[in-house]
Amino acid sequence: MIETTAFPKDLKAVFFDMDGVLYDSMTNHAHTWVESFKAAGIDFPAYDAYMNEGRTGPSTIIKAFELYGSRSATERDIQEIYDHKTRLMQEAPEAALMPGMQDVLRQTMAKGLKVVVVTGSKQPMLLSRLKNDYHIADDNIISGFDVKKGKPDPEPYLMALEKAGCLASQALVVENAPLGVESARAAGIFTIAVNTGILKPEVLSHAGANLVFPGTEALAEEWPGML
Ligand code: MG
Numbered sequence: 001m002i003e004t005t006a007f008p009k010d011l012k013a014v015f016f017d018m019d020g021v022l023y024d025s026m027t028n029h030a031h032t033w034v035e036s037f038k039a040a041g042i043d044f045p046a047y048d049a050y051m052n053e054g055r056t057g058p059s060t061i062i063k064a065f066e067l068y069g070s071r072s073a074t075e076r077d078i079q080e081i082y083d084h085k086t087r088l089m090q091e092a093p094e095a096a097l098m099p100g101m102q103d104v105l106r107q108t109m110a111k112g113l114k115v116v117v118v119t120g121s122k123q124p125m126l127l128s129r130l131k132n133d134y135h136i137a138d139d140n141i142i143s144g145f146d147v148k149k150g151k152p153d154p155e156p157y158l159m160a161l162e163k164a165g166c167l168a169s170q171a172l173v174v175e176n177a178p179l180g181v182e183s184a185r186a187a188g189i190f191t192i193a194v195n196t197g198i199l200k201p202e203v204l205s206h207a208g209a210n211l212v213f214p215g216t217e218a219l220a221e222e223w224p225g226m227l
Pocket residue numbers: 017018019020021053054175176177180
């Protein structure tokens with residue numbers, strides 16, 4: 001794996017995570033994880049939803065059983081809990097756009113940079129909003145439907161590099177979750193973290209983030225200068 005720590009000089013592409021970066025959706029995710037695990041007899045704290053954000057649904061369920069269950073998750077557990085979570089997500093309040101991010105994406109596209117959304121999510125509600133809210137074509141989305149391993153493995157960000165047709169040293173990632181940061185850094189990409197949830201900022205720098213902003217508004221302020 002190629003390690004890069006320098007800000008890309010020849011920037012060609014920017015990869016954005018979705019939940020907690022483009023949409024204020026993490027409170028919905030945390031709440032629906034806690035509820036769907038509770039129904040299955042697993043006491044999963046909301047904090048863990050933030051720490052494990054970025055994993056695919058099945059991976060999160062396997063992890064939760066490892067941490068808080070008395071046995072391993074079965075295929076049936078995975079199916080039932082994820083179906084339950086998906087139902088709860090459909091009833092959850094509509095997630096707002098993260099402040100400043102429409103401007104950030106508009107400016108990025110105006111510079112002719114390739115934009116790819118890289119998310120572990122398989123939630124159709126939000127994925128289907130990306131086109132209208134952020135002008136992201138379906139072809140420029142890598143979701144939980146496309147990956148085998150998912151974050152924190154570098155796989156999804158390596159797929160994004162391939163889609164963008166550029167080198168790791170020519171790309172930037174914007175992430176809010178420690179496992180997303182790990183995934184992007186393992187793919188060798190300069191990674192900007194926005195701390196939009198309940199985690200301490202050092203969790204994101206310890207995960208390998210090259211820069212940490214306190215939120216998307218702060219990022220949006222600096223963004224034109226960074227491009
Ligand atoms: Mg996220």
